[in-house]
Amino acid sequence: MCWAEPHSHREYSSIVVGGGPGGLGPLLWAAQHGLMESWLDQGVALIERTGRLGGTLGRYGINSDSLGGSYLECLASAGWPAAMHHLRRDPVTLEMQQYQTSYPPLPLVNQYMGRVGQAVADMFPGHANSALHLHTTAQSVHLLDDGRVAVVIHGAEERPRTLVARSAVIALGGRQHWRDEMAAPGLKFVDCDTRHLLASNELLTHDGLAQADEIIRNAAGRSIVIVGGAHSAYAAAWALLQLPAAASLANGQIVILQRRPPRIFYPDSAAAIADSYPFEQGDICVRTKRVNRMGGIRGHGRDIWRQIARKPNVSPESRVAVLALQDFSTSQLRETMAEAALVVPCLGYRSATMPIFDSTGQQLTLRADINGDAVDGDCHLLAADGMPLHNIFGIGLGSGFRPTQAMGCEPNFRGQANSLWMYQNDIGAVIYREIQGLADARQTAAAVAA
Numbered sequence: 161m162c163w164a165e166p167h168s169h170r171e172y173s174s175i176v177v178g179g180g181p182g183g184l185g186p187l188l189w190a191a192q193h194g195l196m197e198s199w200l201d202q203g204v205a206l207i208e209r210t211g212r213l214g215g216t217l218g219r220y221g222i223n224s225d226s227l228g229g230s231y232l233e234c235l236a237s238a239g240w241p242a243a244m245h246h247l248r249r250d251p252v253t254l255e256m257q258q259y260q261t262s263y264p265p266l267p268l269v270n271q272y273m274g275r276v277g278q279a280v281a282d283m284f285p286g287h288a289n290s291a292l293h294l295h296t297t298a299q300s301v302h303l304l305d306d307g308r309v310a311v312v313i314h315g316a317e318e319r320p321r322t323l324v325a326r327s328a329v330i331a332l333g334g335r336q337h338w339r340d341e342m343a344a345p346g347l348k349f350v351d352c353d354t355r356h357l358l359a360s361n362e363l364l365t366h367d368g369l370a371q372a373d374e375i376i377r378n379a380a381g382r383s384i385v386i387v388g389g390a391h392s393a394y395a396a397a398w399a400l401l402q403l404p405a406a407a408s409l410a411n412g413q414i415v416i417l418q419r420r421p422p423r424i425f426y427p428d429s430a431a432a433i434a435d436s437y438p439f440e441q442g443d444i445c446v447r448t449k450r451v452n453r454m455g456g457i458r459g460h461g462r463d464i465w466r467q468i469a470r471k472p473n474v475s476p477e478s479r480v481a482v483l484a485l486q487d488f489s490t491s492q493l494r495e496t497m498a499e500a501a502l503v504v505p506c507l508g509y510r511s512a513t514m515p516i517f518d519s520t521g522q523q524l525t526l527r528a529d530i531n532g533d534a535v536d537g538d539c540h541l542l543a544a545d546g547m548p549l550h551n552i553f554g555i556g557l558g559s560g561f562r563p564t565q566a567m568g569c570e571p572n573f574r575g576q577a578n579s580l581w582m583y584q585n586d587i588g589a590v591i592y593r594e595i596q597g598l599a600d601a602r603q604t605a606a607a608v609a610a
């Protein structure tokens with residue numbers, strides 16, 4: 161692929177592609193530790209294809225499964241830049257404060273992240289070495305012979321431009337990969353014959369929920385089949401049950417087909433014991449003592465699980481039946497999908513990717529392209545053969561980052577960390593330090609050469 165020569169000789173410390181919660185994560189970590197302005201002085205180019213920073217959570221018509229307080233925590237940090245203090249008094253922040261210990265609606269979280277994003281955007285004009293490119297799409301990334309990286313971007317101007325940096329952070333958000341998943345031996349979801357199919361990513365949007373309401377209204381006793389047993393599946397069940405048409409659902413008309421029971425979050429072991437929830441020592445976070453801190457279902461997904469499981473002090477929910485996917489033969493599953501009024505695959509996320517070329521102009525296949533983890537433990541993007549790209553980092557929904565126990569993770573957790581708090585804290589810290597490490601190594605090499 162051809163790419164234009166850099167439009168200027170400016171070399172950035174880092175080019176961040178994507179201005180959602182992932183892309184903002186390392187900057188917000190730096191902001192909390194009083195390091196944002198010095199990083200902007202080194203030179204950061206932030207590329208976002210829409211006109212705003214803050215991401216895409218506003219699409220969804222459900223509540224957050226993180227407490228409101230987890231979004232607000234950054235504002236109270238000691239290093240928070242004075243120029244961003246006004247966020248503490250912003251009306252949207254004040255509204256979020258009402259959800260300090262509860263679960264705010266995602267559209268409100270999105271509004272808040274938009275305010276945070278605007279405050280970050282307002283920092284750029286004061287730092288001549290940095291540049292914010294809104295309404296600009298990053299088209300490709302190129303590893304250069306000299307170890308630097310070039311990113312081809314296209315905004316309002318007629319021709320694409322090339323920016324050069326010592327590192328790049330790729331934060332394009334997630335994509336769902338259910339089409340490639342096997343529902344049963346020999347049966348891919350994409351090959352199932354279904355009347356209506358809405359993957360969780362679509363179902364949970366405002367439009368998706370309106371469509372589901374219509375489908376349920378006309379279901380005439382047919383099942384609504386949710387496939388999956390983690391956060392999205394139980395969030396989907398909760399969201400479906402809130403729809404006006406759900407009042408007429410019969411017992412067991414919503415079916416959750418899961419491979420294994422979900423893990424459930426509890427603030428401590430006493431709470432789990434009081435709820436008769438079975439757990440092991442390995443489910444307890446070493447740092448916080450919470451049960452299933454990283455992998456447990458929270459929020460409304462947890463509420464509905466407790467109702468389905470008939471836990472104490474909740475009204476039992478009998479419109480949902482939970483069945484084991486492996487109890488179905490391939491033909492039974494095919495039939496169940498075909499008969500259902502609606503099928504909802506809830507099978508998780510992988511990172512969205514963009515073309516990356518090596519220094520010979522060859523396009524690399526990335527791990528994320530083949531539905532693997534996009535990154536290693538230091539957030540380096542991985543090529544399909546497992547080779548980390550030393551100065552290209554990945555963060556955000558579906559990146560496959562596996563937190564360490566030191567980050568406050570239960571030893572039994574095998575999943576990926578998809579959380580705004582993690583992007584702004586542990587994961588953001590990893591990327592910031594890696595980027596600064598590259599700068600330090602370069603300075604040392606220059607000093608040795610001199």
Ligand SMILES: Cc1cc2nc3c(=O)[nH]c(=O)nc-3n(C[C@H](O)[C@H](O)[C@H](O)COP(=O)(O)OP(=O)(O)OC[C@H]3O[C@@H](n4cnc5c(N)ncnc54)[C@H](O)[C@@H]3O)c2cc1C
Pocket residue numbers: 177178179180181182183207208209210214215216217220223224225226296297298299331332333334361364514555556557578579580581
């Ligand atoms: C339904 C749902 C609910 C969730 N709830 C929570 C929750 O309660 N708490 C929590 O912590 N996490 C939650 N998550 C997980 C995750 O933290 C969020 O999805 C978060 O918004 C991910 O941020 P992101 O930056 O990776 O993606 P996005 O928010 O999608 O941002 C990606 C950005 O990249 C831009 N972009 C994409 N391609 C390009 C390109 N080529 N050039 C330039 N810009 C580009 C997009 O315009 C976008 O602004 C949820 C996820 C889902 C799907």
